[in-house]
Amino acid sequence: MPEVRFEHIVKRFGSFNVLEDLSLRVEDGEFLVLLGPSGCGKTTLLNLLAGLLDVTGGRITIGERDVTDLDPSQRGLAMVFQSYALYPTKTVEGNLRFGLSALKLDKAEIERRVAWAAQLLQIDKMMNRKPSQLSGGQRQRVAIGRALVKHAGVLLFDEPLSNLDAKLRTEMRMEIKKLHAALHQTIVYVTHDQIEAMTMATRIAVMDQGVIQQIGTPDEIYEKPANLFVARFIGAPPINTFDATLETTGGKLVARHAPTAIEIDLSHHEFRTAPQAGAPVVVGLRPEHFAVNDASRDDGAMRLSLPVRYSERTGSDATAFLEAGEQLLAVRIEPSLMSRLRIGDTMAASFPMDKLAVFDARSGLRM
Amino acid sequence: MTALSETRAQPGRAAIVIPRRRPRIKGSSIAIFVFLTMVSLFVAIPLYVVIVTSFKPIGEITLGQIFNLPVQWTVQPWMKAWNEMCTGLACDGIKQGFFNSVAILFPSLVLSIAIASVTGYALALWNVRWADGFLFVLFICAFVPFQIIMIPLIIVVASLGIFGTVWAIALVHAVLSMPLLTLIFRNFYKDIPRELINAAIMDSGSFWKIFWEIVLPMSGNIMVVVLILMITTVWNDYLVGLTFGGISTKPMTVILANSVITSRGEAIYNVNMAAALLTAVPPLVVYFALGRFFVQGITSGAIKG
Numbered sequence: 001m002p003e004v005r006f007e008h009i010v011k012r013f014g015s016f017n018v019l020e021d022l023s024l025r026v027e028d029g030e031f032l033v034l035l036g037p038s039g040c041g042k043t044t045l046l047n048l049l050a051g052l053l054d055v056t057g058g059r060i061t062i063g064e065r066d067v068t069d070l071d072p073s074q075r076g077l078a079m080v081f082q083s084y085a086l087y088p089t090k091t092v093e094g095n096l097r098f099g100l101s102a103l104k105l106d107k108a109e110i111e112r113r114v115a116w117a118a119q120l121l122q123i124d125k126m127m128n129r130k131p132s133q134l135s136g137g138q139r140q141r142v143a144i145g146r147a148l149v150k151h152a153g154v155l156l157f158d159e160p161l162s163n164l165d166a167k168l169r170t171e172m173r174m175e176i177k178k179l180h181a182a183l184h185q186t187i188v189y190v191t192h193d194q195i196e197a198m199t200m201a202t203r204i205a206v207m208d209q210g211v212i213q214q215i216g217t218p219d220e221i222y223e224k225p226a227n228l229f230v231a232r233f234i235g236a237p238p239i240n241t242f243d244a245t246l247e248t249t250g251g252k253l254v255a256r257h258a259p260t261a262i263e264i265d266l267s268h269h270e271f272r273t274a275p276q277a278g279a280p281v282v283v284g285l286r287p288e289h290f291a292v293n294d295a296s297r298d299d300g301a302m303r304l305s306l307p308v309r310y311s312e313r314t315g316s317d318a319t320a321f322l323e324a325g326e327q328l329l330a331v332r333i334e335p336s337l338m339s340r341l342r343i344g345d346t347m348a349a350s351f352p353m354d355k356l357a358v359f360d361a362r363s364g365l366r367m
Numbered sequence: 368m369t370a371l372s373e374t375r376a377q378p379g380r381a382a383i384v385i386p387r388r389r390p391r392i393k394g395s396s397i398a399i400f401v402f403l404t405m406v407s408l409f410v411a412i413p414l415y416v417v418i419v420t421s422f423k424p425i426g427e428i429t430l431g432q433i434f435n436l437p438v439q440w441t442v443q444p445w446m447k448a449w450n451e452m453c454t455g456l457a458c459d460g461i462k463q464g465f466f467n468s469v470a471i472l473f474p475s476l477v478l479s480i481a482i483a484s485v486t487g488y489a490l491a492l493w494n495v496r497w498a499d500g501f502l503f504v505l506f507i508c509a510f511v512p513f514q515i516i517m518i519p520l521i522i523v524v525a526s527l528g529i530f531g532t533v534w535a536i537a538l539v540h541a542v543l544s545m546p547l548l549t550l551i552f553r554n555f556y557k558d559i560p561r562e563l564i565n566a567a568i569m570d571s572g573s574f575w576k577i578f579w580e581i582v583l584p585m586s587g588n589i590m591v592v593v594l595i596l597m598i599t600t601v602w603n604d605y606l607v608g609l610t611f612g613g614i615s616t617k618p619m620t621v622i623l624a625n626s627v628i629t630s631r632g633e634a635i636y637n638v639n640m641a642a643a644l645l646t647a648v649p650p651l652v653v654y655f656a657l658g659r660f661f662v663q664g665i666t667s668g669a670i671k672g
């Protein structure tokens with residue numbers, strides 16, 4: 001299966017610059033998720049790859065082929081659209097067949113592939129129905145089937161699950177993941193849903209305003225966000241951030257949050273760039289890394305005792321929000337603890353040193 | 368919870384019946400009603416006269432009581448109009464005109480709809496260079512009266528060597544209707560979801576294949592609208608048929624006019640009226656047959672996938 005390269009891609013709509021000098025390599029057989037907020041240019045990037053839009057500048061290659069000026073049907077890609085885009089006047093079978101119309105296959109091969117996809121996606125019972133007679137999940141399967149029959153080396157998905165309900169979305173997520181494991185196609189998958197990204201991707205490219213902010217495995221993106229944008233975009237509940245100043249107290253480097261006088265011990269933090277006293281920083285603390293009411297730990301970068309403002313439960317998890325000066329600090333707690341918690345109670349929490357994320361307040365980059 | 372407490376509260380409230388407000392007829396609806404009645408009378412009264420006259424023997428007509436129902440109903444005038452009415456020197460009725468009109472109608476429909484739908488499809492869904500300029504020109508053309516370009520068109524058609532044939536009339540109809548029909552088709556196709564066309568472009572990429580297999584089958588509604596529009600226009604046309612048709616290809620309207628205007632001696636009103644009705648019937652039949660879809664067609668814009 002081929003690899004995909006974007007080289008110095010520029011895309012403008014009139015005078016509006018969507019992508020400015022974007023380069024990206026999608027490796028062979030990789031499941032790359034393009035993740036970013038609405039309007040950041042994900043669909044644009046995908047459509048450029050598909051050939052549905054023309055680049056203003058730059059080059060796109062698939063495998064060894066430069067496809068920048070090729071027609072969409074000649075690029076050897078298949079795409080699944082957000083609205084499914086099934087042909088309303090064709091049956092399910094007709095939809096699958098039309099997917100093959102650019103390939104000039106012989107009859108037997110067409111039959112074989114249609115039957116294969118129908119069976120794989122369990123749509124063989126509804127081959128003679130029209131799309132309007134299918135449920136959302138079934139339509140989604142047909143749309144995926146129409147892409148799979150092409151046996152294209154590269155599969156593109158543009159938010160394929162966003163029209164499904166939560167349960168179905170989880171199911172389809174698993175199925176797409178399984179398909180990838182079985183077929184090893186190179187996949188470029190666009191979404192603004194971080195859970196989709198975290199669960200499916202082999203690598204995630206986080207985009208904002210047409211710029212790729214970070215590209216890495218889900219773990220890297222989550223644990224070692226390259227900048228503040230990535231840190232804040234990934235994670236639910238979102239990462240806690242404190243605006244602080246670097247100081248040296250008692251021979252130790254700390255980040256001091258002036259309003260609450262909270263001091264975060266940075267003496268064991270592995271800085272990428274040399275820290276300077278007096279520099280403004282932003283310290284990021286993921287809610288789930290807090291240890292609550294656990295006196296046995298003393299590797300903590302900080303210890304806090306703060307009043308509880310409120311708490312909420314999300315399925316298997318619960319989050320307590322502690323009052324830290326003007327802001328709220330989200331702390332993940334055991335659901336069993338939550339039932340015993342009263343508003344105004346003081347909660348003791350500590351944070352391990354090796355989980356800290358420190359960002360330069362001016363550039364937003366990880367330090 | 369709420370549902371429960373409400374059910375319990377029900378018996379106490381059952382006695383209170385909230386009176387439904389009677390719909391009142393507003394002043395503006397009365398005005399509209401009067402206006403519509405006048406408009407329909409304006410059409411209905413002459414139509415009534417034409418119909419009753421066509422069923423009267425000539426003796427009753429000379430009495431001059433045009434609003435009376437026939438005393439003695441007869442279909443004789445209709446038979447005469449169809450079979451024996453005189454146009455110029457020939458007295459074959461207007462049936463030849465009917466067949467000519469049919470012969471003109473089909474090529475006109477096929478040609479005009481084919482040209483306009485493909486042009487509208489290209490303009491709406493493909494990247495056509497200068498599409499906006501082209502649309503603007505089409506829009507302007509829709510307002511140019513036929514009479515202005517008639518003479519040049521005759522020269523063009525004559526130079527093609529088809530002057531006086533049904534093809535000349537069909538071609539002229541196609542050209543004249545193209546601006547309006549193209550705009551209609553373009554606006555309809557503009558509402559096809561972009562992703563659907565993108566999917567087709569990735570799947571096939573062929574302009575014609577996408578048109579035939581995806582876009583045309585979705586065009587049912589708009590086709591009905593355009594069909595009715597064109598059948599009415601072509602069938603009721605007089606000027607194009609008169610100027611571009613040869614002796615043997617004159618449409619029904621032209622033959623009707625010739626018969627009514629040139630009939631020698633006394634005017635045979637009942638036959639003339641029957642002939643006029645015979646000429647007017649086909650578009651009516653089409654309208655009644657397809658009218659339901661017509662309303663559907665103009666109200667349902669977008670095609671839902």
Ligand SMILES: Nc1ncnc2c1ncn2[C@@H]1O[C@H](COP(=O)(O)OP(=O)(O)OP(=O)(O)O)[C@@H](O)[C@H]1O
Nearest residue numbers: 013016018036037038039040041042043044045192
């Ligand atoms: N045809 C167009 N003409 C002008 N601007 C456009 C066009 N298409 C997209 N844009 C702009 O380009 C930017 C990126 O759009 P794009 O559709 O790629 O966003 P996205 O990341 O896919 O967002 P979403 O998650 O909402 O789908 C947006 O600001 C959008 O307004």
Ligand SMILES: [Mg+2]
Nearest residue numbers: 042043044159
């Ligand atoms: Mg998008």
